[in-house]
Amino acid sequence: MEKKVIVIGTGVAGLASAIRLQHAGYQVEIYEKETMPGGKMYKIEKDGYQFDLGPSIVMMPELYQEVFELAGRDPNDYIPMEKIDPMYSVFFNNNEDGYEISADFIQLMKTLEGFSYEDAQGFLTYLQKIYERFLVAKNHFIQRPFRKATDFYNPYTMWQGLKLKTLGNADRFIGKHITNEHLKQMISFQTLYIGISPLNGPSLYTMIPMIELLYGVWFIKGGMHTMAKSMEQLFFELGGKIYYETPVDHVIIENQKATGVKAGNEEIEADYVMCNADFPYAMKHLVRDPKAKGKYTDKKIDKMKYSCSCFIMYLGMNRKYDGVKNVHNFIFSDDLEDNLKGIFNGDRIADPSFYVYIGSKMDASLAPEGKDGLYILVPVSDLSTANYFWDEETIDYYRTLVIERLKKTAGFENIENDIVSETYMTPLDFASKFNAYNGACFGLRPTLTQSNHLRPQSKAKKCENLYFTGSSTHPGAGVPIVLMSAKIATEELILDDQGEKKAHVSNSSLQGGYV
Numbered sequence: 381m382e383k384k385v386i387v388i389g390t391g392v393a394g395l396a397s398a399i400r401l402q403h404a405g406y407q408v409e410i411y412e413k414e415t416m417p418g419g420k421m422y423k424i425e426k427d428g429y430q431f432d433l434g435p436s437i438v439m440m441p442e443l444y445q446e447v448f449e450l451a452g453r454d455p456n457d458y459i460p461m462e463k464i465d466p467m468y469s470v471f472f473n474n475n476e477d478g479y480e481i482s483a484d485f486i487q488l489m490k491t492l493e494g495f496s497y498e499d500a501q502g503f504l505t506y507l508q509k510i511y512e513r514f515l516v517a518k519n520h521f522i523q524r525p526f527r528k529a530t531d532f533y534n535p536y537t538m539w540q541g542l543k544l545k546t547l548g549n550a551d552r553f554i555g556k557h558i559t560n561e562h563l564k565q566m567i568s569f570q571t572l573y574i575g576i577s578p579l580n581g582p583s584l585y586t587m588i589p590m591i592e593l594l595y596g597v598w599f600i601k602g603g604m605h606t607m608a609k610s611m612e613q614l615f616f617e618l619g620g621k622i623y624y625e626t627p628v629d630h631v632i633i634e635n636q637k638a639t640g641v642k643a644g645n646e647e648i649e650a651d652y653v654m655c656n657a658d659f660p661y662a663m664k665h666l667v668r669d670p671k672a673k674g675k676y677t678d679k680k681i682d683k684m685k686y687s688c689s690c691f692i693m694y695l696g697m698n699r700k701y702d703g704v705k706n707v708h709n710f711i712f713s714d715d716l717e718d719n720l721k722g723i724f725n726g727d728r729i730a731d732p733s734f735y736v737y738i739g740s741k742m743d744a745s746l747a748p749e750g751k752d753g754l755y756i757l758v759p760v761s762d763l764s765t766a767n768y769f770w771d772e773e774t775i776d777y778y779r780t781l782v783i784e785r786l787k788k789t790a791g792f793e794n795i796e797n798d799i800v801s802e803t804y805m806t807p808l809d810f811a812s813k814f815n816a817y818n819g820a821c822f823g824l825r826p827t828l829t830q831s832n833h834l835r836p837q838s839k840a841k842k843c844e845n846l847y848f849t850g851s852s853t854h855p856g857a858g859v860p861i862v863l864m865s866a867k868i869a870t871e872e873l874i875l876d877d878q879g880e881k882k883a884h885v886s887n888s889s890l891q892g893g894y895v
């Protein structure tokens with residue numbers, strides 16, 4: 381008889397876990413409080429415009445494709461992708477035309493040499509050093525669980541850990557090789573993709589721009605929500621069930637063993653529970669048995685460090701923005717260091733850096749004919765850090781700063797008069813709609829003391845048959861990484877249920893690469 385697994389939430393990691401488990405022979409049911417799949421990979425629809433709600437940059441496409449290949453499907457039938465080149469533009473106040481960052485290495489080197497030959501050489505040195513550390517991280521840390529202390533605290537693993545040289549921060553590491561401040565910022569800022577500042581984020585996370593520059597940036601037709609809808613489709617094809625508008629009240633735990641969930645005033649039994657709700661939220665609200673919480677008491681959850689949050693504007697424009705060359709655009713403040721410090725100090729930022737994404741440049745169906753939609757993301761403090769409240773005045777404050785800055789940026793000069801549709805997401809919305817604890821979009825901040833074996837693991841330490849997946853668990857945030865988290869979590873479950881050989885066979889698809 382098939383064993384039953386309940387998955388809580390249809391976020392990226394929840395869907396990927398459900399597909400893997402259904403494919404491995406389990407009877408899987410997902411319970412989701414919203415009306416459609418994706419979690420933060422949701423979409424906003426208004427006045428004929430469609431926007432990705434959260435994630436918008438596709439890196440490491442192999443990991444997106446793997447879950448379809450595992451089930452014997454051609455990913456191109458589900459998530460058709462196109463490589464973007466140039467990958468993005470970067471704008472500074474004193475350079476209105478911006479810099480284009482190309483996926484073509486020859487063009488990229490010309491851009492770098494435009495700063496200086498010394499900085500171009502320093503960039504190559506940075507690439508070589510971070511690539512070595514990337515291979516160590518990929519082979520020994522990112523793709524494996526830490527079930528027990530000795531999985532990390534053994535001579536071999538600790539020796540590999542020393543090779544990562546994690547004590548320096550990202551900004552300082554880049555600065556050893558590149559002296560031009562603008563170029564350094566163009567490379568180091570990507571740590572914000574996982575919600576941590578390059579000023580205090582471990583230097584290892586400068587692997588993010590390396591992955592971007594070496595492997596490219598991609599676009600999924602229809603936007604990122606296509607990935608979520610396609611995973612939902614595949615899960616249904618494999619025989620899985622999803623119950624929408626059915627929030628889980630709590631995990632049923634008996635004698636420190638998960639036996640099901642309470643959802644929709646009903647107790648539903650299961651052999652295993654896979655929780656894709658944000659780990660801090662889950663430990664506070666869904667896991668109620670004090671013994672099952674283990675060290676993750678309410679007090680500890682509140683003391684943990686959280687990633688930044690986001691204020692996102694979704695603007696429908698009355699025309700095409702042909703004067704803007706690229707889909708992805710980064711607009712930097714005059715003082716990025718002050719900007720970054722302000723975010724993590726809880727300040728209302730006076731001169732914010734932000735990101736503008738125009739998905740309708742790649743797929744015209746995302747906006748009415750002859751028009752574009754602008755997605756504008758401003759990194760801001762999480763709710764526990766912020767020294768201000770999110771109200772209409774705060775929204776208008778950031779909206780005004782963004783519009784005034786864009787009016788000085790090539791291609792966006794008439795933005796204020798072009799807006800015909802407008803909506804927002806604030807940290808409060810991320811907290812209420814997606815149970816993102818403290819409104820932190822990327823979950824727990826990946827500090828040294830909240831990474832690898834020190835980050836919440838897939839397998840609950842003090843409760844049998846309960847597993848966790850998603851951005852606040854190991855290995856961390858970002859769509860490719862949470863897809864890895866789903867792989868690790870399902871391998872852990874299958875290992876406990878069927879043993880080591882079955883776990884590997886049921887969850888393997890590709891050889892080499894990132895998997």
